[in-house]
Amino acid sequence: MLEKISTRAAYGEALLEYGIPNERVYALEADVAGCTMSGVFGEACPERFFEIGIAEANMIAMGAGFAANGKIPVCHAFGLFTAGRAYDQIRNSVAYPKLNVKIVGTNVGLTVGEDGPTHQCIEDLALMRVVPNMVVLSPCDGYETKQAVKAMLEYEGPVFMRTGRPAVETVTNRIQDYHFQIGKGITLAEGNDVTIIATGLMVQEALKASDLLKEKEIYARVINIHTIKPIDREIIIRAARETKAIVTAEEHNIIGGLGSAVAEVICEECLVPLEYVGVQDKFGHSGEAWEVMQAYGLTAEHIAEKAIRAVSRKEKALR
Amino acid sequence: MEAEKIRELKLQAAKTRKVTLEAIRTANSGHIGGSFSIVELLTILYFDKMNVNERNPHMENRDRFILSKGHCCPAVYATLAYRGFFPLEDMRGFRKLKGYLSGHMEMNHIPGVDMSTGSLGQGLSVGAGMALAAKCDQKDYRVFVVVGDGETQEGQNWEAAMAAGNYALDNLICIVDNNKLQLDGNCEEIMSPYPLDQKFKAFNWNVILCDGHSMQSLSDAIDQASERNGHPTAIIMDTVKGKGVSVFENQIRFHGGRPTEEEYKIAFQELDRAITDLEG
Numbered sequence: 006m007l008e009k010i011s012t013r014a015a016y017g018e019a020l021l022e023y024g025i026p027n028e029r030v031y032a033l034e035a036d037v038a039g040c041t042m043s044g045v046f047g048e049a050c051p052e053r054f055f056e057i058g059i060a061e062a063n064m065i066a067m068g069a070g071f072a073a074n075g076k077i078p079v080c081h082a083f084g085l086f087t088a089g090r091a092y093d094q095i096r097n098s099v100a101y102p103k104l105n106v107k108i109v110g111t112n113v114g115l116t117v118g119e120d121g122p123t124h125q126c127i128e129d130l131a132l133m134r135v136v137p138n139m140v141v142l143s144p145c146d147g148y149e150t151k152q153a154v155k156a157m158l159e160y161e162g163p164v165f166m167r168t169g170r171p172a173v174e175t176v177t178n179r180i181q182d183y184h185f186q187i188g189k190g191i192t193l194a195e196g197n198d199v200t201i202i203a204t205g206l207m208v209q210e211a212l213k214a215s216d217l218l219k220e221k222e223i224y225a226r227v228i229n230i231h232t233i234k235p236i237d238r239e240i241i242i243r244a245a246r247e248t249k250a251i252v253t254a255e256e257h258n259i260i261g262g263l264g265s266a267v268a269e270v271i272c273e274e275c276l277v278p279l280e281y282v283g284v285q286d287k288f289g290h291s292g293e294a295w296e297v298m299q300a301y302g303l304t305a306e307h308i309a310e311k312a313i314r315a316v317s318r319k320e321k322a323l324r
Numbered sequence: 325m326e327a328e329k330i331r332e333l334k335l336q337a338a339k340t341r342k343v344t345l346e347a348i349r350t351a352n353s354g355h356i357g358g359s360f361s362i363v364e365l366l367t368i369l370y371f372d373k374m375n376v377n378e379r380n381p382h383m384e385n386r387d388r389f390i391l392s393k394g395h396c397c398p399a400v401y402a403t404l405a406y407r408g409f410f411p412l413e414d415m416r417g418f419r420k421l422k423g424y425l426s427g428h429m430e431m432n433h434i435p436g437v438d439m440s441t442g443s444l445g446q447g448l449s450v451g452a453g454m455a456l457a458a459k460c461d462q463k464d465y466r467v468f469v470v471v472g473d474g475e476t477q478e479g480q481n482w483e484a485a486m487a488a489g490n491y492a493l494d495n496l497i498c499i500v501d502n503n504k505l506q507l508d509g510n511c512e513e514i515m516s517p518y519p520l521d522q523k524f525k526a527f528n529w530n531v532i533l534c535d536g537h538s539m540q541s542l543s544d545a546i547d548q549a550s551e552r553n554g555h556p557t558a559i560i561m562d563t564v565k566g567k568g569v570s571v572f573e574n575q576i577r578f579h580g581g582r583p584t585e586e587e588y589k590i591a592f593q594e595l596d597r598a599i600t601d602l603e604g
Binding site: 060076 | 388430431432438439440441442443446447449450451452453455456457458460461480483484486487491
């Protein structure tokens, strides 16, 4: 049995591990420390933890003030209330002056489940991706999240990282010499019939889909894109050239996120059939997390269906 | 404050107004009204009160300055240029593709600018962050933030005021430029932000009222605000939008509008006369 841990829980452990020894690191929190897991850091290091209250815009801009004084502030809230509510503060007070502010938005996507559409953030990757100077991270499991946090704190400049609530299987630790590098995608499964490019907890679904596809003798390559921006153009172009069919999978609106980023690359470099798995430009719904995911078409089975479709489009084009 | 010092500062203010207006004229755009209402404040801060070093703009323990109403930057640029942070002739590049003096405050290319601003309502939060960071480092520098009266309609100011009061940031000084006008009209008619003093007091701030065009009044206010008593201080500064030029004063049009050639002529005549008079 593989270890299951949420990316937000792993985040909390990583902030403790990498944030405590670095005296420049400060945590700012908008009253959801128990969800973002910044509270773990706050307990261990109260002198570098500040509650800003339910005031995300103020928290982000205060973070800019910390960064302007040489500190590494990490601002915490839900995905929607960082990337969404504080968009202008992130754009104008963080990204434009290129201040070293880290923003961690948790409880993203449909898997916040019962809380429903007001909290099911499906726009954060799009919102953060279009802002110049931003690095956008979306790790898939606990193991990767920890390394992503280390890389984020070492990087000088604004970073947005999304983390999620549900416990997810750890899959990246199976790779020998796994090394997280901002902007470098990771191939988790080899195959040449189709490539599934996934991010966040859809990476695990993509791996399950590749198993389903094997039963139909379709061999899918699975690429984990943990950095939405800068996107790893090279790994996408290679996948397009070698497998000639691509499926993207993300717990996000199909508009503006990973799928769009991949489409931008292949349209410029190597046009091949592309299928999107994601939220089809509509709001979510309250419900048990994976029931909602099932209802919205965000499971391994849906990825496998889209992969089959991509392969048949490829074959049609070749005929 | 000595009479001679006051005369020097007033002369500097008159010169700053002239260079500000020249830059706006060269750019053929820019915000005269709100720039002119803060000139005495900028002059006394940069030529008397603030600990800054033009030879070392990033000096660690310098006092910080944030112009939250970032559109009034030409007056700050003119002040910084006179203070020696960059050459006065660079003002010709204000708002120009080939210049570096952006249409709103910009920190990475303009020596002496501590924060980029432009989107209203964010500067006081950034200032609170800087002030809290200073406390963490046990540094004793002050953080000055200039906010427009109309700008206080942005709710984020009050989030920042709450945080600054909560964290007892007595190294934070917010100066409200109470010129009573905003782009669309009188603040009171658009969306009254008043009473400002009671609002700040309610958030556990000290409040000082002063005349924003009197060097003595400003000097007293800033000195009083610099005393540390566990509360941030708001200086609500009574000012005239477009101050210093008869045709600009209290004219809503000059929030961001262009003067006519005739108005420019009058303005430069009046500013030149003010300079000559003060030079004695």
